[in-house]
Amino acid sequence: MKIMDMKPQGSLKGEVRVPGDKSISHRAVMFGAVAMGETQVDGFLPGDDCWNTVACFRQMGVQIRQEGPTSLTVTGRGWKGLREPANLLDVGNSGTAIRLLLGVLAGCSFHSVVVGDQSIARRPMDRVIQPLRQMGARIDGRENGSFTPLSVRGGNLHGIHYVSPVASAQVKSCLLLAGLQGTGETIVEEPSQSRDHTERMLSSFGVELSAEGRRVSLQGGQTLIGRSVRVPGDISSAAFLMVAALIVPGSRITIRDVGLNPTRTGVIDALRSMGGDINVQETGQWTGEPVGDVTVTYSELQGVEISGDLIPRLIDEIPVLAVAATQAKGTTVIKDAAELKVKETNRIDATAQELRKLGAQVEETEDGLIIHGKTDLTRALCDSRGDHRIGMAVAVAGLATPKGVQVQNAEAIDISFPGFEAIWSHL
C-alpha cells in the first residue's frame, strides 16, 4: 500500500498539461478495434483503466501496438473480426470499460466472461444488461445478471427505443454500440444529457447518427472506418489543479490543451458561480472535441447550490468541488447526485467521511452533500479507499492545510492520473 504525503508548498504558479481524457481514450481503443483499417491514437491516457480496455481487446485478437508513452496504433478487425477470448476479460476498476465492452460483446456470437475488481463487483450492471437482453443478447451473472462476473453470448440483435431512467453516458454508449450491430433503429433517451464523446467519435469514424441533446438515434449495420484520434487533456484531471489554484492564496495556473466539451465543463461553470476566476481560451478542435487553455487564479469563494442538469456535466468532479466548498464562505448544497453512490466507492459517504477527518464540516444527504465553509483544515491520515478521485480530492485539500495530509492507498490515483504526485513540483 502506498501512502502519499501531500505537503503544502505555498502559492502554485506556472503552466502544466494533464494526461489524456479517460473517456475519449477508452473509446478510441474500442472504436478502433471494431473499425475497418488502422486507428492511430495520440495523447492516450496511460492510466490503469485504459490499459485494461487495451488488454481486453488484445484478448479478442485485436493488434494494439504501443508506439510511444501515449501513442497507440489499433488495427481494426471490424464488428465480425473479434475472436472468442480464451480467458476472462478483466476490466479491473473501470465502469466505462465494462459497460461499453458489454455493448460490443452483445453483438458477438461467441462466449465471454467479464470480471473486474472488488469495486466493479458492487457496481450495478442491470442498467445495461436489461436493455441488452431486450435487444436479444444472452447475458447472465450474479443476482440475475445485476453484478459481475457476467457471462455473455451475443449475436442477432435488434434495435430498441430505450428511455433510460439515469443520465449515463456509459448506458447510452453501450446501447449505441449494440445498436450498431443490430437490425433497425436504436434510440436512446435520457433524463438529462450525459457526456457525448461517443456520438462525436462515432461521427468521426463515419457513422451516421442523430444527436439532439437527450435523444440519440442511429441505424444498425453501419461500419466504422479507422482514423487518427488526438486525445485532449482530461478536464476531470484538470479539475484538481483548478481547485488547488483557487484555494491556495497567490496561485495562478494555466492548464494547456484541456478538453472543453460542453457536456464536461460543468466544473468550470460551478467554480465560476462560486466566484472563481477562470479564464478559458479555446484553441481548436481535436477529432471533433473542443480544446483550449484554462487559467485559474486564486479567488475568495462563496457557497452555492449545485443541482439539476449541471450534475451530469460535473459528476466526477464532485469530490474535489466539495474540497473547494470547504474553503468557500457560506453553505454549498450539492443535490440530485445519487449516482455518486454507485461510482468506484459511494462517493457521497467517502467524500464526507474523508474530508471530516481534516476538520471540514460536511454532511451526507440522500442525493448529495452539504458543506459549510470556510473551515481551517488540519493534517490527518486519509484513505483513498481505492477510489482515485477520493485520493486526489483529499490530496488537494492537503494543500490548504498548514501541515499537509497523508493519503493511504494512493496507488489508486494511477487509475486516471498517472503523474499526479509529480505534477505539483512543476508549480
Ligand SMILES: O=C(O)C1=C[C@@H](OP(=O)(O)O)[C@@H](O)[C@H](O)C1
Ligand atoms: O462514459 C464515460 O466515459 C463516463 C461516464 C460517467 O459515468 P456514467 O455513465 O455512469 O454516468 C462518468 O462518471 C465516468 O467517469 C466516465
Ligand SMILES: C=C(OP(=O)(O)O)C(=O)O
Ligand atoms: C466514475 C469514474 O469512472 P468509471 O465509471 O469508468 O469507473 C471516474 O473516473 O470517476
